[in-house]
Amino acid sequence: MTRSRSHTHETGVALPALLWVPAGFAFALIALPVVGLAVRADWLRLPELLLSTSALDALRLSLETAAISTTLCILLGGPLATVLARGRLGGLRLLRSVVLLPLVLPPVVGGLALLFLLGRTGLLGRGIDVWFGVTIPFTTAAVVLAQTFVALPFLVVSMEGALRTAGQRYEAVAATLGASPSYAFRRVTVPLVLPGLASGAVLAFARCLGEFGATIAFAGSLQGTTRTLPLLVYLERESDVDAAVALSLLLVVVAVVVIAVARPRGVEGLR
Amino acid sequence: MSGLAARIVVRRPSFTLEVDVAAQPGEVLAVLGPNGAGKSTLLGVLAGLLRPDDGTVRLGDRIVTGDGVHVPPHRRGVGLLAQQAMLFPHLTALANVAFGPRAQGVARQEAEERARELLAAVDVAELADRRPAQMSGGQQQRVALARALAPGPELLLLDEPLAALDVDSAPAMRSLLRRVVKDRKQTAVLVTHSALDALVLADRVVVLTGGSVVESGPAREVLARPRSPFTARIAGLDLVPGEACADGLRTADGLVVAGLSAGLRDGESAVAVFPPSAVAVYNSRPEGSPRNVVPVRLAAIEPHGDVVRLRAAAVAGGPAWVDGLAADVTPAAVADLGAEPGVELWFAVKATEVQVHAAG
Amino acid sequence: MKVRALIAGALLLTAGCASAPPATSQPDPRTVTVFAAASLKDTFTELGKRFETDHPGVTVTFNFAGSSDLAQQIVNGAPADVFAAASDATMKTVTDASLTTAAPTIFATNVLQIATVPGNPKGIAAFADLAKPGLKVVVCAPQVPCGAAAEKIEKATGVTLTPVSEEPDVKSTLGKVASGDADAGLVYVTDVAAAKDTVQGVPFPDAAQATTNYPIAVVKNAPQAELAASFQQLVTGEDGKKVLGAAGFGTT
Numbered sequence: 001m002t003r004s005r006s007h008t009h010e011t012g013v014a015l016p017a018l019l020w021v022p023a024g025f026a027f028a029l030i031a032l033p034v035v036g037l038a039v040r041a042d043w044l045r046l047p048e049l050l051l052s053t054s055a056l057d058a059l060r061l062s063l064e065t066a067a068i069s070t071t072l073c074i075l076l077g078g079p080l081a082t083v084l085a086r087g088r089l090g091g092l093r094l095l096r097s098v099v100l101l102p103l104v105l106p107p108v109v110g111g112l113a114l115l116f117l118l119g120r121t122g123l124l125g126r127g128i129d130v131w132f133g134v135t136i137p138f139t140t141a142a143v144v145l146a147q148t149f150v151a152l153p154f155l156v157v158s159m160e161g162a163l164r165t166a167g168q169r170y171e172a173v174a175a176t177l178g179a180s181p182s183y184a185f186r187r188v189t190v191p192l193v194l195p196g197l198a199s200g201a202v203l204a205f206a207r208c209l210g211e212f213g214a215t216i217a218f219a220g221s222l223q224g225t226t227r228t229l230p231l232l233v234y235l236e237r238e239s240d241v242d243a244a245v246a247l248s249l250l251l252v253v254v255a256v257v258v259i260a261v262a263r264p265r266g267v268e269g270l271r
Numbered sequence: 272m273s274g275l276a277a278r279i280v281v282r283r284p285s286f287t288l289e290v291d292v293a294a295q296p297g298e299v300l301a302v303l304g305p306n307g308a309g310k311s312t313l314l315g316v317l318a319g320l321l322r323p324d325d326g327t328v329r330l331g332d333r334i335v336t337g338d339g340v341h342v343p344p345h346r347r348g349v350g351l352l353a354q355q356a357m358l359f360p361h362l363t364a365l366a367n368v369a370f371g372p373r374a375q376g377v378a379r380q381e382a383e384e385r386a387r388e389l390l391a392a393v394d395v396a397e398l399a400d401r402r403p404a405q406m407s408g409g410q411q412q413r414v415a416l417a418r419a420l421a422p423g424p425e426l427l428l429l430d431e432p433l434a435a436l437d438v439d440s441a442p443a444m445r446s447l448l449r450r451v452v453k454d455r456k457q458t459a460v461l462v463t464h465s466a467l468d469a470l471v472l473a474d475r476v477v478v479l480t481g482g483s484v485v486e487s488g489p490a491r492e493v494l495a496r497p498r499s500p501f502t503a504r505i506a507g508l509d510l511v512p513g514e515a516c517a518d519g520l521r522t523a524d525g526l527v528v529a530g531l532s533a534g535l536r537d538g539e540s541a542v543a544v545f546p547p548s549a550v551a552v553y554n555s556r557p558e559g560s561p562r563n564v565v566p567v568r569l570a571a572i573e574p575h576g577d578v579v580r581l582r583a584a585a586v587a588g589g590p591a592w593v594d595g596l597a598a599d600v601t602p603a604a605v606a607d608l609g610a611e612p613g614v615e616l617w618f619a620v621k622a623t624e625v626q627v628h629a630a631g
Numbered sequence: 632m633k634v635r636a637l638i639a640g641a642l643l644l645t646a647g648c649a650s651a652p653p654a655t656s657q658p659d660p661r662t663v664t665v666f667a668a669a670s671l672k673d674t675f676t677e678l679g680k681r682f683e684t685d686h687p688g689v690t691v692t693f694n695f696a697g698s699s700d701l702a703q704q705i706v707n708g709a710p711a712d713v714f715a716a717a718s719d720a721t722m723k724t725v726t727d728a729s730l731t732t733a734a735p736t737i738f739a740t741n742v743l744q745i746a747t748v749p750g751n752p753k754g755i756a757a758f759a760d761l762a763k764p765g766l767k768v769v770v771c772a773p774q775v776p777c778g779a780a781a782e783k784i785e786k787a788t789g790v791t792l793t794p795v796s797e798e799p800d801v802k803s804t805l806g807k808v809a810s811g812d813a814d815a816g817l818v819y820v821t822d823v824a825a826a827k828d829t830v831q832g833v834p835f836p837d838a839a840q841a842t843t844n845y846p847i848a849v850v851k852n853a854p855q856a857e858l859a860a861s862f863q864q865l866v867t868g869e870d871g872k873k874v875l876g877a878a879g880f881g882t883t
Contacts, residue, residue: 121811220796
């Protein structure tokens with residue numbers, strides 16, 4: 001009675017042979033530079049370069065901030081995606097284009113914008129400094145804000161797509177069973193879009209991990225506080241190219257691990 | 272158990288739905304009608320998923336729609352079983368059925384207990400721990416029925432619940448619906464295309480065409496004496512009323528129509544139903560296997576798609592219930608038989624083609 | 632910066648095509664390409680204009696970028712006539728590859744200065760003031776020349792700074808002060824001069840402990856070797872000294 005879930009025996013429809021050529025080029029464009037990086041690396045010095053305190057600090061900071069930023073993306077972006085997908089307000093179209101801005105803007109511009117808003121002399125930052133005695137730039141919080149800013153659209157777009165695909169039929173069924181909108185959201189909508197949420201979170205995490213421009217412009221660069229791996233790579237390349245290459249490889253490995261570990265679950269979801 | 276009384280007006284660019292429907296407490300009301308007649312809109316309004324332009328919906332002594340009131344779907348106590356089971360894919364059968372009670376604050380253990388009872392009532396107790404993807408369509412629809420019943424709805428909406436099932440699982444699901452909906456006096460509105468469903472499951476029928484009710488009354492009466500083309504077409508089955516007996520169905524004049532009956536008591540009011548295409552036509556009484564052979568007089572010859580429909584009338588001294596029976600034959604057969612209105616013919620139906628259902 | 636190199640290349644190509652018309656009394660249109668450190672942008676642009684006036688028909692094309700990027704580009708075959716670097720170390724990359732016609736000449740020096748927000752509200756008067764608690768100070772990271780210079784001064788004076796950020800280049804250090812997010816920063820005196828009113832400069836004597844040299848050299852196999860030599864003469868000559876001095880550079 002159970003339907004076979006295996007696709008191994010499906011013959012399917014053959015791909016046009018011509019597709020393989022551009023597909024191969026596309027793959028090479030992504031994979032070969034990484035090979036170049038690996039070839040250029042000084043493998044003997046690698047352990048020493050990667051175990052330096054500055055490298056370890058940067059790795060720890062990158063993983064921590066990316067994790068916090070991704071969590072923020074889920075907590076803030078999830079509800080935003082739901083409003084965009086299900087809301088019945090006018091002006092949602094405009095709202096959506098605004099949400100996509102960080103995808104289009106150069107990250108440095110985003111960092112500057114954050115600085116003009118939350119910097120010590122910024123629109124809100126001035127008040128925060130005067131009233132609470134807190135300044136945001138040069139803190140780890142600034143790194144998290146910068147990362148959340150650039151990564152948020154990835155989560156919102158991915159989850160909004162999942163919400164639209166899922167449709168509202170299951171929620172209607174839940175309502176006829178007596179489930180209030182909030183109960184239906186928690187027990188039906190969220191589990192149904194979990195795969196979309198998961199792949200969005202992976203994308204957001206990866207984006208956070210690679211974030212450079214907004215961070216340097218808004219948060220500055222200080223070992224252990226704001227200097228994430230990409231910032232360290234950029235800096236090391238000025239004086240020690242070997243170190244920069246080694247750190248880049250580390251970044252590649254972390255990214256591959258994140259994608260490999262999280263992606264299949266994200267795609268398969270709960271089935 | 273509460274009754275339903277609804278008067279609804281919905282204006283759409285293409286049509287206007289303006290109906291008045293009611294179901295007594297414990298009664299099943301069938302809504303028949305062609306596609307686009309407004310059946311789904313009617314159900315949407317009753318469920319609270321759509322707001323009508325005008326009218327009121329009363330459940331028991333509660334107004335749930337109208338007079339400036341719109342009770343949201345989740346506070347109506349109106350359950351829904353649709354064509355697609357729409358089981359929550361991430362939950363087991365048990366959790367699907369327990370969903371409604373849980374949503375209303377019933378403790379987990381109690382909700383699951385109730386869910387197990389209902390799964391047993393729809394004969395799928397052993398599937399409790401399966402996910403929807405691991406069940407057949409028929410099994411899913413049974414679980415969906417249990418789920419719809421679990422919150423104890425005041426009104427159950429059945430939106431073509433058998434339409435998506437294959438021919439093997441539909442009859443069993445039909446009997447199940449009769450058992451857990453009609454026999455248990457669950458107030459329900461059934462939308463269907465099938466006269467058989469209406470006869471087996473409903474107490475009363477309304478026929479909806481072009482947004483308004485064209486016929487209504489007890490199911491058997493409406494379908495036995497169609498007054499609209501749609502009703503005539505939908506009742507396009509051959510149908511013989513009577514009561515259940517060991518071999519099938521005994522007609523009022525004592526003749527037995529042999530057929531397949533599923534667990535009916537002797538003497539229970541029933542109908543024997545078979546498609547006109549299953550009727551073989553002879554010039555003289557056939558020898559051999561067919562159990563059900565009756566003499567008829569040919570009343571009319573009607574083209575019917577690729578085939579020709581022969582309409583029967585009673586012969587003098589023969590059974591009266593053959594009046595109106597139809598047989599579908601090929602045009603070549605018509606020529607061979609030399610069939611023309613007024614000739615006497617024999618209709619024969621294999622017992623295996625005849626379904627005997629409880630009715631009324 | 633790569634884009635600029637491309638544009639320079641494109642200009643060279645068009646210049647080559649433009650030289651096709653029949654010779655007249657007018658000298659041939661020629662282009663001299665100068666790779667110069669980003670901190671030389673204002674002064675060299677001005678000198679370039681002067682050079683074009685003195686040499687009718689000649690166009691000066693600049694590629695301003697970080698010295699180390701420029702050095703890498705020249706080593707990798709970029710078509711430069713003149714290279715002016717912001718540190719001896721970056722020039723060394725090019726000389727080590729034997730890519731200059733002669734030993735480089737130091738044409739200017741630069742020293743660090745404290746940049747504060749306009750009005751100097753924190754009253755910073757000396758290098759040691761930068762170590763005051765509660766002061767937000769930004770410096771360049773030690774990996775880049777301005778940061779190396781700052782580190783050298785810290786060692787010489789025994790004053791240890793606890794910056795809130797170590798920026799990857801001098802412009803972003805200056806930017807953090809100009810935006811008001813930092814109270815003070817250590818940048819070159821020429822940067823303070825170029826930033827006009829957005830920051831206020833505070834000179835300090837210990838700055839002399841870390842003087843940065845600006846060397847210039849003609850690149851080997853320069854497409855326009857003769858013009859390259861003339862441009863170098865302009866920079867190292869009296870006119871060059873005047874312009875560079877006005878911008879805050881030290882000239883000897």
